[in-house]
Amino acid sequence: MSFQKEKPIVYPVSVAPMMDWTDRHFRYFLRLITRHSLLYTEMVTTGAILRGDQDRHLLFSPEEAPLSLQLGGDNPKALAECASIGEGYGYSEINLNVGCPSDKVQEGNFGACLMKDPDRVADCISEMDSKTSLPITVKSRIGVRGKESLEDLSEFVRKVSQAGAKRITIHARIAILEGLSPAQNRSVPPLRYEDVYEIKRRYPDLVIELNGGVKTLEDIASHLTRVDGVMIGRAAYENPFLFTNVDRLFFGSSARDITRREIFLSMQEYLSKKTEQGEKPSRILKHLLGAFHEIRGARSYRRILTEKMHSNPGPTLLLEALQSISAEYLDQKLETEEPASVITLESVV
Structure with a gap:
């Protein structure tokens, strides 16, 4: 089956998927402040969807849209089946996690581990893209140890974009899979924004979003001169009213007319x-x-x-x-x- 694919919507600002944080309750709250920023689910594994309670993992309020379903897994057919299921629930797009460094994803050999095998990621994207009309997107790191150069990242982006990825969100730090906790991986590896900027320069027709260390409206505006979108992580959770002016400044719309x-x-x-x-x-x-x-x-x-x-x-x-x-x-x-x-x-x- 082939699907008519539309051009990906470019969201100048999005809120990162964060385990235990960006659940349906927080998303409902944040949507009262920003109508247009793209929101993400927490990462949901293919096993949880295919063998668990799908409604518990996938139901959301219509008010939360636009909403991206982030999947975790490394089996192309399982990911494709979950992408199709996600479309049935009404998600705006399907995102593949290629950046999480937790012990759980390392045990399952997905998340950031997949950056070691861009061909595998490409297979996953291609299979997912063939089973849904929704855009398939990727959230990655700039690399992992052993594959952390700009050329490694460029090759990764080339392969997954050719496979059908419509947007690539790049956390501008490498993931260190041995010796650092997930929290440390969000702060210890140095930020390499220039690498993300260079990827956009090399792939001007690909939608590139930057993630990592962004905390202010000034940060967002500065990065948007070099990339297509900016993803906010912990700052969105710790200071949700940061988004008071996001709709007006970055989407050309008034902020929510509400107190x-x-x-x-x-x-x-x-x-x-x-x-x-x-x-x-x-x-x-x-x-x-x-x-x-x-x-x-x-x-x-x-x-x-x-x-x-x-x-x-x-x-x-x-x-x-x-x-x-x-x-x-x-x-x-x-x-x-x-x-x-x-x-x-x-x-x-």
Whole structure:
């Protein structure tokens, strides 16, 4: 079966897939702040989909779209079957993880391990691409030990793009599979942004996205002068209101015409609904702990949630914690906010 493939949508900004962080609850919350940034699921292995509870792993709220399903695995046929299943659930695209350095993926010989075998990755992409009309994309590192040169990365990109990858997101660090934890792999290997820029120069028609160490709107704007997209990782989770101006600055749209109070009232409704369906409140509330980054009252807000959300929290715990934040701050519309300095792509060229 052949599919009519459309050109990939270029998203200037996306939020990285992060295990235990970017679940459906956090994505619902973040979508109240940014309508256009591409969001990702946590990595889901082919085994979990093919042998587990598919609804538990794949269901999401329509409000979360556009949403990319990130798959983990190294078997082309299994990945292709999962890509087809993902299309049936309504995802916007399918992404293959070729960057995770955890012990779990090393035991299964997927994730960053696959960078040692670009031909295998190409086979996976080709098979996936043949079984779905959705764009197939890849998230990788710049390399692994033993295959960490710019030429190694360039060869990897050449092979997977020829196999059908429509966008390649490159975390600008190598993955060190022996001796470093996943957390250390996010900070210890040095960032090599110039390598990612050079890949875009060599493959001008390929959509290249940069990931790694990006924390500010200024960082995003600067990188976008050299690549097509920028992926934000931990900064999105630790400071979600960073995305207040992303829609306006990078997608040409107004920010969400909503106040922080309205966002949290929506989250209170969401919390009540999910709790009635059997979800533990703490699984939702944990994603809201970083909502008030460096704002007066944030410490008290976090303390109230942390102390109570695991032990029979009342139905209005979130609203109780919210009283620690000033009404003036909560009631300011997001779309009227200006960043500290007006950032445009032209201003950083």
